[in-house]
């Protein structure tokens with residue numbers, strides 16, 4: 001058997017613990033999935049949507065790519081992995097919400113900033129993070145003197161907002177929103193504090209999500 005030991009150990013634990021706890025659920029899920037939430041997250045190993053939202057199997061429909069980006073709608077092109085997942089989630093699964101989840105220390109966002117300095121960022125990463133070039137250049141112009149870490153964090157959040165905007169360019173998403181059966185959300189996760197920040201649409205500010213239950217009087 002060629003399976004690496006660490007993966008086999010993990011799989012065994014999954015069978016003994018998580019699967020044992022959810023065996024009935026898996027049998028039910030084999031008949032079909034009805035997740036209410038789609039999450040678009042970064043491929044980064046430190047930002048796992050299922051862990052952050054304590055989601056059971058079948059609860060989250062997750063797409064992960066470099067920097068959690070959504071491209072704008074395009075009539076042409078062939079390999080639209082993220083767009084295909086969006087179409088399936090909205091048209092077939094009829095999810096009620098899409099969450100774009102950015103995060104701190106994002107390598108994809110760092111690549112976008114590196115590309116602005118004409119540093120090489122990779123054959124495929126370059127064009128992909130090029131989706132952010134316009135908003136990145138605006139940010140750099142506006143905040144030319146600010147500390148690189150602040151600039152990175154600012155772009156991580158702007159990228160979420162850009163992806164939210166790009167979501168609205170998909171006709172089937174616009175339609176679902178008009179029919180009030182789909183809502184869009186933006187979030188940003190701080191790795192060191194494992195703290196989730198949620199975008200307030202009115203203020204445009206990402207605010208820490210309260211973790212203590214509200215006191216009842």
Ligand SMILES: [Zn+2]
Pocket residue numbers: 042043044066067068103105106107108109
């Ligand atoms: Zn990332």
